[in-house]
Amino acid sequence: LEVLYHEGPCLVINKPGGLLTQAPPGIDSAEVRAKDYFRSREGKEEGNIYLGVPHRLDRPVSGALVLARHARAANRLSEQFSERRVGKIYWALVTGKVEPAEGTWCDSVRKIPDEPRAEVCSKFLPDAREAVLHYRVLGEIEGATWLEVRLETGRMHQVRVQSSAHGHAVLGDEQYGSTIPFGPQTEDPRARWIALHAQRLQFKHPMTKAPIDIVAPLPTYWPQLPEPNKPSEPIEPSPGPAAPPE
Numbered sequence: 001l002e003v004l005y006h007e008g009p010c011l012v013i014n015k016p017g018g019l020l021t022q023a024p025p026g027i028d029s030a031e032v033r034a035k036d037y038f039r040s041r042e043g044k045e046e047g048n049i050y051l052g053v054p055h056r057l058d059r060p061v062s063g064a065l066v067l068a069r070h071a072r073a074a075n076r077l078s079e080q081f082s083e084r085r086v087g088k089i090y091w092a093l094v095t096g097k098v099e100p101a102e103g104t105w106c107d108s109v110r111k112i113p114d115e116p117r118a119e120v121c122s123k124f125l126p127d128a129r130e131a132v133l134h135y136r137v138l139g140e141i142e143g144a145t146w147l148e149v150r151l152e153t154g155r156m157h158q159v160r161v162q163s164s165a166h167g168h169a170v171l172g173d174e175q176y177g178s179t180i181p182f183g184p185q186t187e188d189p190r191a192r193w194i195a196l197h198a199q200r201l202q203f204k205h206p207m208t209k210a211p212i213d214i215v216a217p218l219p220t221y222w223p224q225l226p227e228p229n230k231p232s233e234p235i236e237p238s239p240g241p242a243a244p245p246e
Helices: 030-041 071-082 158-165
Strands: 003-007 010-015 062-068 087-095 102-111 118-120 129-141 144-151 196-204 211-215
Touching (some): 010 211, 062 071, 118 158
Antiparallel strands (some): 087 196, 102 118, 196 211
């Protein structure tokens, strides 16, 4: 477990690609590893460990994932995500040359019925939801473009779906049309990585209200970014509603 931040009930880890955020009993996941981490720190060899999961990363995606040790912290973190008061920046390697060098993709997306996938669709469908992301080109490498992506909304597989729909599938993402492998190959295709990394996560500590700004190092199998553009300045989450008293 690569711990990026731990203060009180708030834990941020660097989730590896290929690992589920949550899973049924008996299957490895970030939740299982985090519970083992707390169990070890607290000297509990067995017994239940509460762990709140206020957001998730797709299995093939790596990067910053925040978890909570008790329910009150989990609820407050969940509110920040649902009210869009969390800054989320992803790095992605996508096929082709993305133009212009900065832009915004606004689409309507929906979950495909009875499938674990989403798609860009007509905004007039009853289950369509607005998806907005802002991107910036950081560089180009081996026929691919390195993007910095800031999410304005949080939809199912949003970066993956919108990138593919705009003709630039995320490398390694066979589910959304990529034919270029990425990262170490495994016998189980479900455990493979894609070139999408939750690089930065900005929120307020659920108890102290202190601003937290976490940068998750890239996995070692990512290529080097040639002469990147200047990274974005920190995102200042909106103040949102007043926090309840302790």
